Structures are given as structure tokens and as C-alpha cells.
Amino acid sequence: MAVDSRRFFDDIQVGEEYESPGRTVTETDIVIFAGLSGDYNILHTDAEFMKSSIFGERIAHGLLGLAIQAGLFTRAGQPYATLAFVGLRWKFKGPIKIGDTIRVRGKVTAKKETSKPDRGLVTVERTVLNQRDEVVQEGETDLMVERRPGR
């Protein structure tokens, strides 16, 4: 069997920081996300209407940015032995426009043991930045992570 290279609750240290590769958000991403989610809000789908908006053009769905950072985070370092995503507190600070390249920075801010001996809660503060280093989204995510078996 392949060696389990996932990082367990016991391996993760408060204060650890990660940075993901970048990803350019395209018109295709937005169109596919609208089709998948059924969220056809004019903010994301009506190029003509958006010319006269404060953004000047279509912007990506906030939840698309959130989902893309979740994918980028898995490429930001050695993956955790995550059992479940438990919750988040999230703010949308600025628009993600077509052609913007976003990346995520993460920092472990807390670790908490739970009533179950085989798992622990890890809180990661995340910042999503664009190519101009402007913060477009930020928040905290709580992950339930396995403890090292037979530690």
C-alpha cells in the first residue's frame, strides 16, 4: 500500500503558513458555474447590464471564488487527513473579474481536541488575493482532521 503522506492533527502546528499556486478565473469558469449552480444573477451573466454597474463588467460568483480557493488550498501544501469541513466565516471584500489570477494564503490559527479521541478541529485563516495582491475574499475555516493512528 502507498505510504500515507497526509498530515494528521498531531503534525499540524498553530502558526503554520501556506501559499497556493495561482489560478486565472476565466469566462468559461463563470459560465460553467452558472450552469452547474443555476445561479444566473445578472452580476455574472449579463455583460451589457454590467457595463453600467459599479464593477463595469461581469464578476465571478462569490461562491465560485470560495470553491476555487478550496481547490487551490489542497495544492498549497501537503494535504491534511481531513475528515470533514465543519464550518466557515467568510467575507467577500472585492470582485473577481474575468482574467484575474487568484491564489490563497492560509495560516493555522487554532487547534482544538474534541470529545472523540480520533480527531481534532483545526482552524485555518484564509486570504484570497488577486494578481495585484488585493484581498478579494477572506475568512476562517474549521476542519475536522484525523489524529495519527496509534500515536
Added chain:
Amino acid sequence: MAQPSRFYFEDVGLHDVLETPAMTITEAHVTMYAGLTHDEPAEPGAVPEILPLCLTTGLGWRVPQPPLAVLAFMGFEWNVVLPVRVGDTIFSRSRTAAKRSMREGGVVIEEREVINQRGEIVHKGKFTFLVAKKPA
């Protein structure tokens, strides 16, 4: 040109409850979502936790009321109560918890629950939207 029908800040009633139609989450949804975002399911049959949230947003477009005139989605908090599996059928129930008028539009706070085919609340949270006022 006809203006699209939209639901403005003034139209939002405090404590109004809105239930969406339901939708079965399939392997196709998970595959498309994972391909688009690279946010992968933890194991076969699992549904990435952000996906039901995305789908309920779209389900909110299938209710007999025009879409909320959202100027900006400001933020939200979200709790995963129970796992969602492929084959589960979910819908959402939301309630306007607070509204506050601002100079440009108004802030609407919505509580949302995602409920499965057994009536269990699987996810729940609170959303903050900046919503346009009716054009003068």
C-alpha cells in the same frame, strides 16, 4: 427596453420565509464541480461541503418571486451539521432575520437551512447581502 423584474430592498419582508424546490445531488454534479474547482469529494459517494451551498443558491431562483436585486454578497457563516451523500435530495428554507437601510441600498441578513429528504437539517448558516433599493 423592458427592465428585468427584480426583488428590491423594499420588497423584502422581515421574517419572511422562502422554501425552494428540491433537487437530487448526483454523481454528475460532484464530477462537474470537482472538475471546475478541484475541490474533490473526500471519498466515493461524498459530496464536497461547498457544493450543496452552491446548488441551493440556484434553487433560490426557482421560487415564485423575482430574484433579489443583490448589489454585493458581503459575507456569510456556514455550519455543516450532517454529511450530504450522492443521491440525497435537498432543498433550502430561508428567513429574513434582519434588514437595515443604508444610503446606497440596504443590508439584508438571511438565515438559511439546507434540508434533506428525511427532513434533517444538514447545513445551516447566515448570509449578508447588500440589496438595491427601488429605482426612484
